[in-house]
Structures are given as structure tokens and as C-alpha cells.
Amino acid sequence: MQDEYIKAIEKIQMDKDRKIEMRKILENEMASEPKKPAKTTRLGTGAKVGIAAAVVVLSMGILMAIPTTRTAISASVRAFFHMEIPEGAEDAQTKASEERDNRVIPTDEVDESVQAEIEAVVASQDQEEYEYIQNVTVTADYYADEELNKYANYYAQKGYNLMDIEKDAQYDDFLNQFRTNEWYSEGFFVNYWIGDNATGHSGQIICFKATPEQLGGFRKNTYEYISYERELHGQGEVTFDDFWTKTTDSDGNDVYEASWVGPEPEMKLEPSDCARFAYYTLTYDAVNQIVVCTVEEGGGIG
Amino acid sequence: MNNEAVLRLFDTYADDAFRLAYSYLGSRPDAEDVVQDVFVKLIRSDITITRGKEKSYILTMTANRCRDFLKSADVVYKAPFEDAADVGSDIEIDEDDTEMFEAVSELPEKLRVAIHLHYYEGYSLKEIADILDIAPSAVSMRLTRAKEILKKRFMGGSRYAG
Numbered sequence: 001m002q003d004e005y006i007k008a009i010e011k012i013q014m015d016k017d018r019k020i021e022m023r024k025i026l027e028n029e030m031a032s033e034p035k036k037p038a039k040t041t042r043l044g045t046g047a048k049v050g051i052a053a054a055v056v057v058l059s060m061g062i063l064m065a066i067p068t069t070r071t072a073i074s075a076s077v078r079a080f081f082h083m084e085i086p087e088g089a090e091d092a093q094t095k096a097s098e099e100r101d102n103r104v105i106p107t108d109e110v111d112e113s114v115q116a117e118i119e120a121v122v123a124s125q126d127q128e129e130y131e132y133i134q135n136v137t138v139t140a141d142y143y144a145d146e147e148l149n150k151y152a153n154y155y156a157q158k159g160y161n162l163m164d165i166e167k168d169a170q171y172d173d174f175l176n177q178f179r180t181n182e183w184y185s186e187g188f189f190v191n192y193w194i195g196d197n198a199t200g201h202s203g204q205i206i207c208f209k210a211t212p213e214q215l216g217g218f219r220k221n222t223y224e225y226i227s228y229e230r231e232l233h234g235q236g237e238v239t240f241d242d243f244w245t246k247t248t249d250s251d252g253n254d255v256y257e258a259s260w261v262g263p264e265p266e267m268k269l270e271p272s273d274c275a276r277f278a279y280y281t282l283t284y285d286a287v288n289q290i291v292v293c294t295v296e297e298g299g300g301i302g
Numbered sequence: 303m304n305n306e307a308v309l310r311l312f313d314t315y316a317d318d319a320f321r322l323a324y325s326y327l328g329s330r331p332d333a334e335d336v337v338q339d340v341f342v343k344l345i346r347s348d349i350t351i352t353r354g355k356e357k358s359y360i361l362t363m364t365a366n367r368c369r370d371f372l373k374s375a376d377v378v379y380k381a382p383f384e385d386a387a388d389v390g391s392d393i394e395i396d397e398d399d400t401e402m403f404e405a406v407s408e409l410p411e412k413l414r415v416a417i418h419l420h421y422y423e424g425y426s427l428k429e430i431a432d433i434l435d436i437a438p439s440a441v442s443m444r445l446t447r448a449k450e451i452l453k454k455r456f457m458g459g460s461r462y463a464g
Contacts, residue, residue: 008403
């Protein structure tokens with residue numbers, strides 16, 4: 001990858017005539033412009049990463065969302081029990097934390113300087129993840145809306161970290177480029193992992209307050225993302241109306257479903273390099289204006 | 303810095319600054335304007351640059367100017383490969399190289415700038431962090447995400463859901 005990129009970018013140069021013209025502009029500038037006071041260089045003032053990986057892992061325990069007993073699960077919440085996290089799944093954040101804890105960094109056979117660099121990269125990635133979880137995780141009574149809190153309480157009691165949507169939005173995310181339509185007022189998501197590392201897959205349950213317009217925004221954003229995936233993999237276009245199918249559940253809630261299955265990769269370097277898929281099941285409680293959406297995605301057949 | 307020194311820096315590093323600006327902006331004319339702004343600013347200011355740090359200093363100025371430009375333009379550019387390769391150049395680029403360059407060009411701006419500085423300029427995470435004025439961990443994250451996207455594009459790899 002590096003060689004190909006370098007070969008291509010090296011051939012991209014400033015237009016020769018433009019460069020000559022620019023040099024003349026600079027010479028003219030020198031002839032006319034008096035010097036201004038010195039400015040301070042910003043070099044050498046980069047941010048420092050100071051927290052050791054061990055501290056990160058030890059601190060993880062306090063970050064778990066603490067369930068409360070302040071709210072009982074109402075009948076309206078029970079209507080969503082088909083949004084249950086799959087049997088055998090585990091919280092993806094906790095799993096990742098445990099794996100970081102048990103990780104062995106294979107640095108024995110490499111040069112000392114390389115070893116230091118590897119450890120620095122690993123520590124910085126851990127630090128990034130630690131800060132992300134610390135900043136995004138909320139407790140089960142975080143939300144002002146009581147109905148939303150009931151859902152938060154439910155998933156927290158099952159041992160899942162509650163990740164606030166608004167806080168998460170402050171971080172770089174590949175999906176952000178597709179979230180161009182307003183889609184929520186407040187809410188959270190939980191991440192789960194089911195199966196082993198080689199053949200398992202990830203999933204999310206997203207609970208959020210949304211007006212009917214915001215619900216439309218969420219569906220449009222999801223459609224945009226899947227359209228991107230389809231184009232990326234050379235699949236044909238699907239219309240928005242064909243992408244989402246709508247039904248009504250026994251409680252009278254609108255239920256939307258959508259799915260996408262990608263092609264098998266031509267090359268498999270890792271067990272996880274398998275056909276990608278995404279299944280969405282979304283239920284909208286119009287009375288309380290709450291969306292509960294499950295997203296199963298990843299690959300598990302490689 | 304005297305005027306002759308600025309011209310020497312221009313002759314030596316203008317193309318490097320241009321490539322970085324192009325990575326940010328994806329537009330040849332805008333990238334050229336940024337390079338001009340950077341060197342005019344060098345002339346107008348009485349800056350002393352530590353020996354050996356000239357290139358990284360110029361790239362830092364370029365990165366800052368690009369960010370200002372993007373803020374003022376309030377627009378995110380995509381980098382069409384044809385624009386960079388064809389204008390003012392009679393160089394042919396291999397199809398494989400084109401595909402990789404296109405893939406990098408289509409990354410979000412923050413990711414492609416990190417890729418450019420790391421893989422083309424060869425800067426370490428710390429050096430890139432200094433140039434972009436962000437934490438080394440953020441650089442690491444951007445590189446990881448960029449590689450994930452590129453891997454997914456070329457090999458169909460999977461992405462973490464979150």
C-alpha cells in the first residue's frame with residue numbers, strides 16, 4: 001500500500017509555470033514588505049500521553065454503567081422485549097477491556113527501538129479507548145426522559161455499558177459522514193459481541209428519542225451508509241422505499257426492517273475477513289417517541 | 303530568516319507543502335494558494351526556524367493554513383485524482399497506483415492527511431502529532447481507521463460496529 005501511494009503522490013507536483021510565477025510573487029513580496037515581529041514556533045508542543053496501560057485497565061471497573069432500581073420496567077418497555085440481546089452475547093466494551101488486560105505484545109524478537117515504538121502505539125491506542133469509554137459511558141439514570149431511562153436501566157441491569165449518542169458524536173467515526181440528517185434528540189446504544197473472535201459478529205441496540213421526522217432522518221442516514229457499501233462492492237442501487245420494509249407489531253408500533261449482505265472478499269488474511277452484512281430491526285413507539293433499533297453487523301462465515 | 307533562505311526553502315519544500323495541502327483540500331488551485339500564503343507569511347514574519355526543522359515547520363504552517371481555509375470555505379473537498387495528475391503534468395501514472403491514490407483521496411480529510419504524513423513523508427506519530435497539533439494517540443487512531451477503510455476497500459475486511 002505504502003509503495004503504491006508513494007509512487008502516485010510523488011508524481012503530483014505543483015505546475016511548473018505556477019511555481020515560477022509564485023517564486024516571482026515571493027521575490028516581489030521581499031522587495032516591498034518590511035519584516036514583522038517574530039512569532040513563536042508551535043513545534044515541539046504536542047500533547048503528551050501520560051497514562052500507562054496498566055492504569056487504564058485497572059480503571060476500567062469504575063466505568064461500568066451502574067444500574068439503578070429507581071424505575072421498574074413498564075408494560076410499554078415489555079413490548080420491546082423482542083429487541084432482546086441475543087443469547088450468549090457479551091458486552092463488546094467489557095470484552096475489549098478484558099482482551100487488552102490479557103494481551104501479550106510480541107516484542108521479544110524485535111529491536112529495542114521498534115519494541116518501544118510498538119509499546120507506545122499500543123499504550124496510545126489504549127489511552128484513546130480509555131478516554132472514549134470514560135467520556136461516552138453514562139449511568140442508567142442519566143436521561144431526563146423517564147421512558148428512555150427504563151430502557152437504559154434494562155440494558156444496564158444486563159451488564160452492558162450505556163454509550164451516550166450525543167457524547168459519542170464528538171468522536172471521529174467512519175459513519176459520521178453518512179449522518180447528515182438529524183436523527184435523535186437523546187439516547188444511547190450498547191455494543192455486544194456474540195461468538196468467538198474468529199467467527200462471531202458484533203451488534204448494537206440503539207435506543208433514542210426521536211420525532212417522526214428524526215426517525216425518517218435515521219432511516220435516511222442508514223440508507224445512505226448501505227448505499228455506500230453497495231457501491232463500494234459493485235452492487236446495484238436499491239431505492240429507499242425498497243430498502244426499508246414497514247410492518248406493525250401486535251402492540252400497534254411501527255416496525256421497520258432492512259438488510260444488506262456484501263460479497264465474499266477475494267482475499268482472506270484474517271478470520272474476520274468474511275462477507276459483511278447488516279441487519280436492522282427498528283421499532284417505533286409513537287406515543288413515547290422512542291426508537292429501539294437492533295443492528296447486527298459484521299461477518300461470521302469466514 | 304533572510305529572503306534568500308526563504309527562497310531556498312521554497313525551492314526545496316514547495317512541492318512537499320503542495321502535496322500536503324492537496325491531501326487536505328483535494329483541489330490543485332486551492333493547494334497552490336495555500337503554498338503561496340505559507341511562503342508569503344514566512345517572508346512577512348521574522349521567524350527563526352531551528353536547523354533541521356525547516357521542513358516540519360513549513361508543513362505545520364501548511365496544515366494550519368489548510369485548516370483555516372477549510373473553516374472559512376465551510377466545505378469539504380474530495381480529491382479527484384484526474385485533477386492532480388493531469389493539470390500541468392505529462393506524467394502517466396500506473397493503474398494500480400491510481401487506484402491506491404484514489405482510495406487515499408477518498409478518505410475523510412483527517413485520515414488522508416495522517417496517511418500522507420506517515421507513509422509519504424515518513425514522520426513518526428509524535429512528529430505528526432506536532433504538525434497537526436493533536437495527541438499522538440489521535441494520530442494512531444486516524445492511521446488505524448484509514449488502514450481499516452483501505453483494507454475494507456481492497457480486501458473486504460470488517461469494521462468494528464460503534
